[in-house]
Amino acid sequence: xxxxxxxxxxxxxxxxxxxxxxxxxxxxxxxxxxxxxxxxxxxxxxxxxxxxxxxxxxxxxxxxxxxxxxxxxxxxxxxxxxxxxxxxxxxxxxxxxxxxxxxxxxxxxxxxxxxxxxxxxxxxxxxxxxxxxxxxxxxxxxxxxxxxxxxxxxxxxxxxxxxxxxxxxxxxxxxxxxxxxxxxxxxxxxxxxxxxxxxxxxxxxxxxxxxxxxxxxxxxxxxxx
Amino acid sequence: xxxxxxxxxxxxxxxxxxxxxxxxxxxxxxxxxxxxxxxxxxxxxxxxxxxxxxxxxxxxxxxxxxxxxxxxxxxxxxxxxxxxxxxxxxxxxxxxxxxxxxxxxxxxxxxxxxxxxxxxxxxxxxxxxxxxxxxxxxxxxxxxxxxxxxxxxxxxxxxxxxxxxxxxxxxxxxxxxxxxxxxxxxxxxxxxxxxxxxxxxxxxxxxxxxxxxxxxxxxxxxxxx
DNA sequence: TTCATATTTCGATCATACGTGAAATATCTG
DNA sequence: CAGATATTTCACGTATGATCGAAATATGAA
Numbered sequence: 197x198x199x200x201x202x203x204x205x206x207x208x209x210x211x212x213x214x215x216x217x218x219x220x221x222x223x224x225x226x227x228x229x230x231x232x233x234x235x236x237x238x239x240x241x242x243x244x245x246x247x248x249x250x251x252x253x254x255x256x257x258x259x260x261x262x263x264x265x266x267x268x269x270x271x272x273x274x275x276x277x278x279x280x281x282x283x284x285x286x287x288x289x290x291x292x293x294x295x296x297x298x299x300x301x302x303x304x305x306x307x308x309x310x311x312x313x314x315x316x317x318x319x320x321x322x323x324x325x326x327x328x329x330x331x332x333x334x335x336x337x338x339x340x341x342x343x344x345x346x347x348x349x350x351x352x353x354x355x356x357x358x359x360x361x362x363x364x365x366x367x368x369x370x371x372x373x374x375x376x377x378x379x380x381x382x383x384x385x386x387x388x389x390x391x392x393x394x395x396x397x398x399x400x401x402x403x404x405x406x407x408x409x410x411x412x413x414x415x416x417x418x419x420x421x
Numbered sequence: 422x423x424x425x426x427x428x429x430x431x432x433x434x435x436x437x438x439x440x441x442x443x444x445x446x447x448x449x450x451x452x453x454x455x456x457x458x459x460x461x462x463x464x465x466x467x468x469x470x471x472x473x474x475x476x477x478x479x480x481x482x483x484x485x486x487x488x489x490x491x492x493x494x495x496x497x498x499x500x501x502x503x504x505x506x507x508x509x510x511x512x513x514x515x516x517x518x519x520x521x522x523x524x525x526x527x528x529x530x531x532x533x534x535x536x537x538x539x540x541x542x543x544x545x546x547x548x549x550x551x552x553x554x555x556x557x558x559x560x561x562x563x564x565x566x567x568x569x570x571x572x573x574x575x576x577x578x579x580x581x582x583x584x585x586x587x588x589x590x591x592x593x594x595x596x597x598x599x600x601x602x603x604x605x606x607x608x609x610x611x612x613x614x615x616x617x618x619x620x621x622x623x624x625x626x627x628x629x630x631x632x633x634x635x636x637x638x639x640x641x642x643x644x645x646x
Numbered sequence: 647t648t649c650a651t652a653t654t655t656c657g658a659t660c661a662t663a664c665g666t667g668a669a670a671t672a673t674c675t676g
Numbered sequence: 677c678a679g680a681t682a683t684t685t686c687a688c689g690t691a692t693g694a695t696c697g698a699a700a701t702a703t704g705a706a
């Protein structure tokens with residue numbers, strides 16, 4: 197029965213904590229260098245290199261050489277979908293320790309995911325939009341409602357989108373949030389309005405004092421940090 | 422970074438050829454005994470038992486004890502979805518022999534899945550039922566329509582079912598078909614009417630000449646084999 | 647009860663593979 | 677060119693885990 201040999205080998209490839217961390221770090225589609233991934237996974241550069249080679253050989257990653265740097269990225273979104281499918285049945289994320297690094301906290305607080313808002317803020321924002329009736333949550337997607345369409349125009353996002361909106365799962369929060377082009381437009385508009393801005397830490401987002409008050413005033417989202 | 426520990430451990434659980442074969446064998450929702458799975462995977466009963474224990478502990482399988490037999494089955498369809506997601510990027514494996522190919526073909530044609538009709542016939546039949554307006558396909562389920570309810574009664578299936586009907590995915594067809602109790606009832610009725618019958622090969626279904634003409638006449642389903 | 651079947655537990659073997667130090671290769675900088 | 681940085685390759689210790697023989701447990705049959 198070597199019928200499922202390929203499936204098993206791919207699963208085995210994912211089934212290592214260091215490699216899972218690598219894949220998860222690349223899940224937003226960004227490319228990272230071998231050194232960065234070595235630091236993220238907290239293993240030696242040799243070990244990271246070994247894992248990266250295996251992931252490339254296994255077809256999960258592609259590599260792009262730029263000078264002495266090697267940029268690794270997911271070879272396709274299907275890879276991210278596998279991890280997401282596993283995350284669905286994975287036991288809930290461990291309880292956060294009280295003493296966790298400020299950086300981890302901030303990253304979890306607000307993150308960009310394929311250029312749209314994710315993390316706690318993304319989840320809270322999506323929840324608020326659904327509660328206001330702007331979006332309707334379905335089994336696998338969100339749908340923009342007429343009132344939502346109107347709100348989007350008033351908010352400054354032009355769209356005549358009527359297709360289902362991808363529903364993403366936040367890996368740390370295990371909750372849903374909107375994805376796709378609309379989410380990107382909304383995030384861009386939020387940046388324009390200076391409610392949010394890119395933080396110093398890679399992929400992190402900071403909320404301005406204006407944003408803080410606006411999120412609370414308009415969407416009843418209280419930010420505590 | 423034990424954030425992705427759970428994901429990695431589940432992937433590692435799938436990442437063994439014997440265990441993948443077990444999971445794939447149970448993918449249609451059927452329950453098999455430890456002995457059957459030992460024979461399918463071609464490992465000793467001890468080895469199979471060890472793997473099964475791990476899969477149950479990992480939450481991928483559930484076990485039901487009946488006398489001296491232990492029936493194992495997938496704990497949820499999410500497990501099947503993981504395998505399917507991996508299969509998407511796994512290179513297809515070559516067919517071993519012509520004989521196996523013939524058997525695979527027949528199995529692909531019509532298969533029972535949770536005692537309901539699957540395979541090509543199941544998919545075609547479901548498509549026809551949706552097209553006739555008897556069922557409405559949603560994101561993750563089907564809904565019985567009033568006209569569908571009426572048709573069911575005329576067809577000889579008594580039901581006052583209004584809950585969503587599970588939507589199953591056929592692995593070989595990659596298309597959807599109805600599942601759940603209603604599908605079982607319909608399949609039973611099809612057997613009663615002698616449109617279909619159990620084939621010689623395990624889990625296979627043969628269509629009678631009556632069934633062949635009826636499927637074509639009533640549902641515009643042409644069977645070529 | 648006695649025997650057969652189904653399944654698990656224990657113990658031992660063996661292969662795989664993760665991780666790292668050391669060293670090699672390649673690129674950038676001054 | 678020399679030195680620093682990025683990354684890989686090699687060699688090796690170690691650990692995990694897949695497999696199976698032997699034995700134990702539980703159920704069904706005679």
